[in-house]
Amino acid sequence: TMLVFQNVPEASIDLPGVRSVMEAVESSSIKYDLSWTFSETRAADDSVALNGHLQFSLDLFDRATVEALAQRLLLVLRAMVADPAARMSTIDVLGEEERHRILVEWNDTAAEVEPATLPGLVQDQAKRTPDAVAVVAGGVELSYAELNERANRLARFLIGRGVGPERFVAVQMPRSVELVVALLAVAKAGGAYMPVDPGYPDDRKAFMVADAAPVVVLTSDGVDVGDVGGTDVVVLDEPAVIRQVAQQPATDVTDDERREPLRREHPVYVIYTSGSTGRPKGVVVEHRSVVDYLAYTRKTYSAAEGVALVHSPVAFDLTVTALYTPLVSGGRIVMAGLEDEDAETAALLSRTPNTFLKATPSHLPLLENLPADYSPSGHLLLGGEALHSEGLHKWRAQHPHAVVSNVYGPTEATVNCTEFRIEPGQKLPDGVVPIGRPQSNAQV
Structure with missing residues (x-):
């Protein structure tokens, strides 16, 4: 100029x-x-x-x-x-x-959203597609009916341990079907889960537990939960715990069983940010916010009705999209990492190709060098950092029929609040890709 x-x-x-x-x-x-x-x-x-x-x-x-x-x-x-x-x-x-x-x-984005909770949405989907596969991980798969029933049993067990609305539960487990069951069970019990990556440094784990003061820590055998103070630790794959959980009814949990009725205004999870200011900060998100976000993703991302590869840790809110959008849409989630390619996952994805994936722009080089089935054939969402068109050219050339969305939003806004959609054949903007327009019920 x-x-x-x-x-x-x-x-x-x-x-x-x-x-x-x-x-x-x-x-x-x-x-x-x-x-x-x-x-x-x-x-x-x-x-x-x-x-x-x-x-x-x-x-x-x-x-x-x-x-x-x-x-x-x-x-x-x-x-x-x-x-x-x-x-x-x-x-x-x-x-x-x-x-x-x-x-x-430009901010006229008002849209009606059903007055529901996160477990209510998953329960409704389980009624619609009880026999469809809901989650696959480590050679184990659960149907929607099995996922819902196992979560109901664990939820009742957790209620007996003091879990309920306005109470946090730390979940420190590796990627598995049991992890998905645990997250859903906490929500069904009325509590809010706090995901803790097992790979976090001990001081970060200790800080999160001390700061959030969860009533219980859920984990599995072999995980070092670190210093949890006097917090109750439940190892879900211990034989005694397995027996106690199995004795619980498998029907949907009701408000009469919870410590108090579950409301849309109650927290559903708390995610700790990376701590760029020097100290991790817990962001509490309510059921109504997640339900509002999923109403948008379910309507917008039809590819989530197929197979979604969930590769990122649940401790990042980026995972909320790929984890729950399929589970309220009748899709199948496959829990597997991009960094640890294995023959079992590759064979699974070759039989049931991935259609939906959310990642960061930094994952693009990994996707470019992995087998084609790891990349979504339907829709790729990129967020978490600035997207430069130069870094996207190669992947788009490899997958010309996929839709790409550049999404943006702080954790406080419930995952994302804007989207820039790039259709197949559409020319990429030069330089930094825009963050796009506000999503439904979002204003920027």
Whole structure:
């Protein structure tokens, strides 16, 4: 961009019987993408005027965008003339019409969402597709009916251990079907789960447990849970625990059995951020927020009705999308890592190809070098960090028929709040891919 200010008096041609005037001349070339030229002119009465001229590249800007830029500049100039002492931070660059368009019209995303809880959504899906495979991990698979029944039994066991609404449960387990059962069971009991990655440093584990004060820590044999203070630790694959859980009824848990009725305003999980400010921070998310988010993902990502590869730890909210969208849509989740390719997972994905995946842009090189079945044939969601188009070209060339979405949102906004969708064959924007427009019931 170039800004030019001309304050040299204009030269004039003084010939008998000849009058000269300045005329604008069209040009097919431009030296800069955007060029602003301002000229100061002085009239015969010594009054001063400022004339502006704007040139722009048609390859980068359309006329409406440039006119909007010019209108914003005019607002700034008028404000400066009205109050030369005004601070720049107090000057409004948006007119009323544009402000209304940005803040109101573009954020008109209201959508009705059923008044449900997370376990209620999964229970409803289990009734619709009881015999369909819900989750696969480590050579074990559970149908929707089996997943729901096992979660119901464990939920009742947890209620007996003091789990209920407004109470946290730490879940420190490796990737497995038992992990999915545990998360769902905590929600059914009315509690809020706090996922703790077994690979976290001991001091981080200890901080999270001390900070959240869970009523119980759920884990499995062989996992070092670290220093949990006096918190009750339940090893779910211990024979005694297995027997106690198996004795519980398999029917859906009711409010009469919970410590208090489960409400949409109750927390469903707490996820600790990476601690970029020096200390991890717990973000509590309510049932109504997750249900609202899943209403959007279920409607938008039809590929989740197929097979979803869940590769990321549940301690990251990125996993919420790939874990729960299929489970409320009748899809199948396959728990397997991208970094540890194994023959069993490769064979499984070759039989039932992956259709839905959520990852970060940093995972793209891994996907490019893994067997094609690890990449989704339907929809790839990328989030968690800035997406550069250069890093996406190779993967799109390998999978030209897949939809790609660049999604954005802080953990506090419940996973994502904006999306930029790239359809097959659509040209990628240069440089950084935009974060897109707000999702339903989100405003930015």
